[in-house]
Amino acid sequence: MHLSKKAKRHLLLGASAITVALVSVGLTSCSKPQAFKPSKWHTTMEKHPAIHDPSIVMVKDKSGKPHYYVFGTHVTEAESDDLVHWNVPFTTNYENPKKNIILGNFDKNLKVPFKWAGHNDADSAGGYAIWAPDVHYDKDYKWADGSKGAYLYYFANSSTWRRSVISVAASKSIKGPYTNVKPIVYSGFTKNDATDGSDRNIKYTKTNLPKLIKSGKVSGWSDKWNMPGGSEWNHFYAPNAIDPAVFTDAHGKTWMVYGSWSGGIFMLRINPKTGTAYYPGHDSKTKDGRIIDRYFGTKLLGGYHQSGEGPYIMYDKANKYYYLFITIGGLDYQGGYNIRMWRSKSPDGPYVDAKGQAAPSYKEATGSKINTKYGIKISGNYKLPGMDKSYKSCGHNSAIKTPNGQYFLVYHTRFSFDNNFQLRVHQMMMNKENWPVNLPFAYTDKKPSALAKNKIPGTYTFYNLGTQTSASDVARKEITLSENHLVTGGMTGKWKIEPKDSKTYYLTITSGKTKYNGVVTTQYDNEEKKSGWKIVLSAIGNYNETIWGFKDLK
Template sequence: MGMALSAVGCNSKEEKVDITFENASVHDPAIIKVQDTFYITGSHMAEAKSKDLINWTSISDSVSNQKLFENIKTELKDALEWGKTSTFWASDWIKLNDGKYYLYYCVCEGSSPQGAIGYAVADDIDGPFKNLGLIVKSSGEEELKYNDENGEEKIYDSNVNPNAIDPAVFYDADGKLWMMYGSYSGGIYILELNPNNGSVKEGQGTYGEKILGGYHSEIEAPYVIYSKETGYYYLFLSFGGLTSDAGYNMRVARSKNPDGPYYDAMGNDMIDCKGVRGKFLAAQNEYIMNYGNKLFGNFRYPLSEENENSILDPSDLGYVSAGHNSVYYDEETGRYFLIFHSRFPDSGESHQVRVHQMYLNEDDWFVVSPYRYTGESIDKYNEKDIIGEYSFINHGREIWDIVNEFSDVTFKKDGTITGDIEGTFEFKEENKVDINIDGEIYKGVFVKQYDINRKDYTMTFTVMGSNNGIALWGIKK
């Protein structure tokens, strides 16, 4: 099923429009654009492609039918043996200065940080990729020696050293190449790479520089994008456990330097975001939940009376444990896109890829549109467009399995907000908005979007707290 071109725009008179989607299931999607096609790769060497970020075609869904290597079990034998596994976890890819494509893959035993990151190269994005070897390893029970940044030999400690998985490779503003990586265990680290061949530069020690995390706190999936508009490097992360009952959610911090320090809206240095010795995984959430701007959490979309009793696709009802994202910036249009996987309410562990457009607010923080991308562009609106009743949600800071519901508020002509939440708002510059609730200012935008359940276009808003890093959404009724 495709999407009719006439349904893409949303500036015409509102009418019922049945937009359909071709969905794909790629866990931990990392995006790259080659000519006019977007490709994503993820865990288990799953792959999919799209022309429009709306309709996806699956290329592979497991190691057994992967298309990137001619004989992956043979070529990547060293990695699989070290990771004590038969599968691969989150990958990333990038085109380097030599015009070739580099795939950064990883393996992990799973119940311990027995992991490794390696890399491979190909002339074409479709492969075949040729293995270039392992570049960093971590360990479970067996002793592993490494060199610190001063060249001193030490013994790997999973409380403070990184699990060598979840690579994310990016260029900085000066053309230097970096790899941010890590998951749980000792935290998130960064290594500088050679921009000509993708290898690790010498003189950084085995693991490079620590950015945040530690003591097995549930922080993983780093991804970095540089914005020329703001001069910031934005570090996206996923907090919590990835299963449907573990509260996975995406957060962001920023820095003027690729290797940090990174800060959130509260002014926290992310190096302080970590657990405490002696606790593990979810038990550390009380310490890390107060760091990073939370983009959104578990939620269930509001349903109108018309579709309340309809049989709806569970994947349209809301998101659960959405995370492990990548980001794409379209230089021609100035649009930012958040690409991630999500589970869904009452649907177990099944997951699909989702793409949402993002916007920079007046504080230079990203806010995420409430509905998936269907080709919309932000427009110039007037007071009539934005005044009215909204379904409203506060995404909070928690890391939990609760699926939040929307409440009811009204935006009035006099600039007040009434209903389940009370406050004031200021509409300005044709699509920007400041919302004041209990003295906290939330900044963001109004944008008209396609409501996937009502099959109609409606006004939405998305804002981020200037001092608390909390996201609020609204969907006009």
């Protein structure tokens, strides 16, 4: 999450968690763990809680029924059985600083990362900066008493736009509390004594690098990390250590993808026994020429301070693709925040978009927003006809595939003239080319019925999300799908459908050189003043555009 100083407002919070070691005198020393007490969540129900940078996690109960959790920036969280009604255990950001349900007593449990960033320092002056967590269950995590299995809470602390640290904490319950905090990767450090935003010394000796170098896990200092002279961070090359997201690949290996603006998006292998990283150790390059840094890992895209943050990777076993989501643009309501998507057959890339372009790895500075040329744009600013305000800066998403095969995109949105934010969940469906297309309305728990193909022709409210990053809303137009399969109005061309299942059709629209592949289905519109069932279309074009359309189901 890339924020200006004005946008950063943090409150104090905390909680306590202490492990007591008992050593028997005169006998072989042994440890007796304190009995674990999971946090109790006292909740209220909300449909759209104020959760920024939401990361979704699914947990099955004893009967196999899925239960969903989201975790967000400022130590916010919620749970749901249906992805519509959310039980929310907080009323303010950083609630209950002395006994937080997730991270316990911040001053005690986060003492090590706070020495570097995120506590009453620079942009976090007067409070805390705890951002963009992601929770991952690790069955091989090893506790001090020898027991295995933990929920791991990956999170970032930040003091400036480049000085940050990603850490991991562990719990035996997804609801917390999380303890055993271990830093993984730092950013913003220098070779020499220096400062950044405060009087705090940012020399690399204050990070985990000296221990890693001494143990041989990292080969040594790299001059690439700093500008010439060794007293300023090289943000063109090296990442900002925030926005972690963790996933497991097809072979059972665990990875953490992370980064925001600065040197781009990187990834590291995760050690399942500790939740911390396997570092490359030496610099090298991927087969396609991307950076592999001895400490930061493999670069996926970005660099030279082009916008791009909130990375998330979803692996789909059905089609064996890894889907990479990145949000570009500025995060306030005027910043044009929007989600881009790529895919790969390998967890570490290269990732390509619908145009066949590899995700860009920049090699020089430029003042232009060249990143708008890459990635399928799947969100944007738009206003529904029956709403008083627009959706703005929809981004920093996570994604999930449920046990019944449904795909969902989870993100936060802002609104016209308003930097407040809310959680949104949209269903996605796979098109014929195995790209997930984002449906236009927020998900509801209403079950669609069969859709007769003779209902599909007609006039649709129409949006083309385009490829640009802009503060303006995308244009709202109308198109008509005629019975003789012509497209007229705001887009011209030809359309055809073929059955996907009893409730959905694959859709193809050809307009000039652009071919859009997507779906036609039904959704219940609960967002406009007049709610009701709609026939909706969503498709991705071979020039990275997403199109939406909808009309009343009669």
